[in-house]
Amino acid sequence: MTQVYNVKPLQVGRHYEIDYIHSYGEVSDFFLGLKEKKLLATRCTKCGATWLPPRRDCGKCGAKTEWFEAPQEGKVHTFSILYFAAEAFLPEIPFVLAYVELPGIDTVFLTRIKGCKLEDVYVGMPVKARFRRLVDWTPNDVWFEPTK
């Protein structure tokens, strides 16, 4: 039955819901790698640029890339403590969103920092990757925690 919120102007409820069958396509190995506790990145075969998240085709020169395993220890490049979020993430707040620098990786990697107090995170903090045992096939299958 249609929910009526107001009469003039007439405001009614509308429902919309959909499930997708989504393909990770050429970067599927990244997600499959997380299950094996590996961070799989790609390196350009021509210019040597390294990508994490991976790309099949280099974002700088367009040449093909090859897979390699990225190091799992690095440091916080920047971060924020989120006290508000999109609806889907409201049950998770507050949480720390961060970009992590890893040696030999040209990009910085978006992830969450766990395993410490929110207010203890700082730029430059040494962190290491942790992996979900029961994966849900999203980038949240990996997160970072303080190394010490």
Added chain:
Amino acid sequence: MRKVCVVSGGITKFAKANLNTQEAMVKDAFDYALNDLNGRLDIKDIQSTICTYFSDHFESQLLFDSLTQDYLAMCPRPSMRIEGGGATGGLGIRAGYMDVASGLSDLCLVYGFEKMSEVNTAKGNEFIALASDTDFDYPVGGFYSGYYATMAMRHMHEFGTTLEQLAKIAVKNYENAFHNRWAQKHEHWTVEGVLNAPMISTPLTRPMVCVMSDGAASLILCTEEWAKKLRPDGDYVVITGLGCGTDTMRLGDRPKGNVIPLPGEDSKKYDYLKGQWPGVHSFRGAREASRQAYAMAGIQDPLHEIDFVEVHDAYASSELQTYEDLGLCLYGEGGKWVDEGGPYVNGQLPVNPSGGLIACGHPVGATGIMQGVFTLWQLQDAMAKHCSDPELGYDGNKIQVKGAKRGICHSHAGTGTYITVNVFERPE
């Protein structure tokens, strides 16, 4: 290319909720622009339109442009929908310019809208976050304020930018908007008040972040011949420069290298950044858009050759970052420039005299066009005429940049993925 002029503009008052339909909001913004031409423009003379809106999710209507085209009585004339996230409106002005400059159209109506109020704010943030990489970024962060907060944190780390400097930008924009009757927010804030407000995503507190809005805006673009007919007193503006820059969808994928020099700049002046630009703290797309627009308009010294700027300040921090990309100050000195009073209405180069997005609101598809409308009104010396409301104590004179001859409007999408810089000037 033919010279392209802007003769009139209109907006609806941006509001948390406008319960009219989108097509009626657009009609209201269009009617305002028509009325400001005192009956000199017959809608039959409009030859083409550009429609801009951002999100099919917010509107729950695909092909909305056909509904609005129909409602404005513009069928069967040519039209196109333009969409590019937060830069949708700025890109719409660019598309309208292309239509007229190319000779495809002599008179083009550019209009945009967004209705964000039909879902709650958290759901709205979810929709907006779908404009980040849904494989790698959305599932982790899922929140644009979070992405911008990480940029602000890095800017603070790199350059010593302070919370107070970010708060000052928010305070400035609320103060400006207080004299703009179109603004969604008429509030007075203090630096302390901004810093003590609820935290959204460190270091950004609620008043440093724009809000969801409903609204529409319109601009009428035409040839010089039409402009002289529609504004016989010469009270129109000419678009003298356009730029459009882009960057990677994922903020973390941005390169580290050397700054793109603006026209007339020696790239050595940025040696102090040690090839770490743009990283996550600067917008390469904004720098590139500025470079193109300044080159086209012949601007060599933006700080002294531009009279005011309307910047896409979805966040106080992104306004500060953008000062640097636009070349109004050196990279890293945005905060210092605020402390020196640079971007205030009576400062060196007023930024967001309208109040910007933080205070005026951000109905995404209308925003860039709204900025164009404010830029036009500034150059027509008409802020008092359009923005005052004596009963409520709003005095548009207070946000009129006196004697302004050249203004720019900057429109910005994603985490800096699409950026336009459009230069408007009074005719010589």
